[in-house]
Amino acid sequence: MSVTTYPPQPTLQFLRDRVNHHLERIYADVDEFEISPQLGDELLQIMGISDDVCEAPQHRNLWDQQDVFVICYGDSLLAGHDIPPLEVLQHFLETHSDGLLGGVHILPFFPWSSDDGFAVLDYSSVNESLGTWHDIEAISERYDLMADLVINHCSSRSLWFQNYLQGKSPGKDFFYEADPDADLGAVVRPRTSPLLKKVETVNGEKHVWCTFGHDQVDLNFRNPEVLKQMVSIIRFYLERGVRVFRLDAVAFLWKIPGTSCLNLEETHEIVRLLRVLIEHWRCDAILITETNIPNRENLSYFGNANEAHCVYNFSLPPLLVNTLITGNCNYLRQWLMSLPPAQNGTAYFNFIASHDGIGLRPTEGILSDREISALIETMEAFGGRVSYRALDNGVQKPYEINISLFDALQGTVHGKDSLGMQRFLCAHAIMLALEGIPAIYIHSLLGTRNDYARMEHAGHNRAINRHQWDYGKLETALADPDSDHCKVFEGIKRLVAIRREQPAFHPNATQFTLQLGRTLVGFWRQSMDRRQSIFCVSNVARKARKLALSDLNLIETDQWVDLVSGEALEDIRGYITIEPYQTLWICN
Structure with missing residues (x-):
């Protein structure tokens, strides 16, 4: 992405008023914590925003048709114990992308205890098995770096949670507690594990809220100290070159028992506040919300061009895969017709494969149960797995399909055939031409197949599409014009190169x-x-x-x-x- 700078404008009082307005709306109904009238000034001080304020125009596009992201883990590519994986990643990007990939999303590169990075132990460190902040900064100097702000929860083994158990700071009152007898039947979540985890603290037995599993304990944003800590982390990332913030699982942020605890107004208000703070520190910074939910709810995170700059287009992967295995584009076409054009200053973030799976919730209201079942059966026939979520009546419902995209497109509902390569490249051609900013998962870029050994070792279905390449073997595969990996890589690169030259493929065209x-x-x-x-x-x-x-x-x-x-x-x-x-x- 081209970096646009704007002249500083003396708008500190206006900015202070905006921040305080958001805070008033967030904490209007909070009475268990003292909300200081100086909280807004404290946040501005934490961000280091003083007299000279960078004013970011609300409806200005911070991207163009040349912007294409690659999504990867910090250790997707390995070259032995002596070379940090982040250094290997940078070498791959500089050697093979030929200037075609302008942005890179490195999935959580912090110390973690589970969920391949999303149970964060320490937000301020780089996992030493990956490299150092020097490696992260080196990548950010050459590419637009997207990093995850794992904002909803952290590891149960983190210092914060251990301090919470002992009643110490930082960590005291940082985690959301709930009464197990409270009305929690309406809570929407993507897992089948119990929502609450019983723990012993210095203050007795407590039940903490765990949206995603018992090693990932939800933070309590009703406590303004949690907000202050997260704002401090944001500034730390900005100073190390992060330009794009992916707000992980942000839809679950605010909890009110008796509600779905999903997409609550306080959550939207926090996104608006974070955008104000971030874009006044760096005018070309971008917020992307990761909300794997039905399409209408997902679009709400655009706000009035004052929340997320971009939203993940979660309906695209399942609808496009369904189109290509059935040979029927009616549902995809109807969905495309229903998508409102993104306002200037906002854009869709398009992807068709990711480190997770092919989400099924975004198909709700589009595909019937029978059609979803047919999609699942076809993916299972191609080696895929299914992950479930629990409904309030205890019934388990399919949540996502776990499979590499290359395997997912090796056939149709009639079985495997010889047209997998053509089908796979067709999927990327459609995605690259659509309105929005495209992002390509590294294992799609390389034509990686299902990794059953990694799935069995990790003990969860998502690992099937989280292969770790031996870099030497990858180089050999990419140099062999007869290998599927080379054909995929060169085919996608060619499409990207064509896209980048066309003004009609601007994300907002x-x-x-x-x-x-x-x-x-x-x-x-x-x-x-x-x-x-x-x-x-x-x-x-x-x-x-x-x-x-x-x-x-x-x-x-x-x-x-x-x-x-x-x-x-x-x-x-x-x-x-x-x-x-x-x-x-x-x-x-």
């Missing part, structure tokens, strides 16, 4: 969904200056399909070419044959 039947996914993109149009058409069926170019309403006076194949369209009133899983980017 106009998008209009085309009606081309059930087997052709089509949408039109137009650059913000209206000088470039691209008609994106993909055949999601196992058989070739004919497209009547007259259906696209191409302007006769323009010269049209398919950017993917490089072939010119001579007769825009004729027909063109689209092979199985072929994508056309028809551009003037």
Whole structure:
């Protein structure tokens, strides 16, 4: 991403008023903690914001069509005990990305006790098995660095929680306690483990809230000391080069027994407050909310362009996979038509694979139970696993499918076939052309398969798609033009290179969904200056399909070419044959 700087403006009093306004709304109903009238000034002091305030325009885009992220763990690539994995990652990016990947999301690189990093022991340290802050800063100097702010919970083995048990600070009153007899039946969460964990403290037996499992204890943001600690961590990350903050599991932040404890207004207000503080420290900083929830709720985190700059487009992965295995794009098309254009200053964060799985909650209200079952059965036939969540009646419901995307697309509902490579590249071509900022999981970039050994060793399904590559073996695979890994890597790189040159693929460029039947996914993109149009058409069926170019309403006076194949369209009133899983980017 290009870094845009703005002249400092003397708006400290205005900023102080904004901060205090958010705090008043957050703590309006909190009576168990004393809320100091100086809390706003304390937060500004913690952030180091003084007389000169950086004012970030609310509706200014901080990205363009050249922005493509890669998502990875700090140890996705290993080269022996003598070389820190973060150093290996940087070498890979500089050697193989050829300037195509502008941003990198390194999943939690802190010391942790479980959940592959998301049970944080110490927010201020880099896991010594990965490297040091020097390695993190070196990557941030070359790439836009996204880091996780694991804001909802921390490890039960952290210093904070151990201090909580002993009634010491920092940690005292840092964790949310609940009465096991309280009305908690409406609480929505993505796990099947008991919500509350009984612990012995110096003050007697307590029950602490654990949304994601008993090693991940939820922080109590009703206590302003927790907010102050998190703001201090944010500034620490900013000073070390983090530009993009991924607010992990933020939808669960605020708790009120008797409610769903999901997407509460206080949670939204905290996101607004953090945005104000972060963007006035660094004007081009970006907040992304990670909210694996139904689409309508997910979109609410845009606010009025005053909450998240970007929201994860969680409905895209399951709907796109479903489209490609059924050969029917009706649901994907209907969903695309329902997506409101992101305001300037906001953008969708598009992905089709991640370190977790293919979430099923975002399909609620879109796919029927029967169709979700068919999707699950197909993924299980391709070696995938299913993770569940518990409903309030004790019933377990499928929450996500755990599988590598390359394996997920090796066939259709009719079974495996020989078109897996074409289907896989088609999925990325669709994602790269859509409105929004694309992010590619490193194991999709490398065509990694299901890792059953790692899943068995880790003891949880998600590890199936968290392979650790031996860097020497990877280099050998990428150098072999006959290997699937090389074909995938070069194919995706080529698509990214084409995307980066097209103004019509700006994340906020106009998008209009085309009606081309059930087997052709089509949408039109137009650059913000209206000088470039691209008609994106993909055949999601196992058989070739004919497209009547007259259906696209191409302007006769323009010269049209398919950017993917490089072939010119001579007769825009004729027909063109689209092979199985072929994508056309028809551009003037």
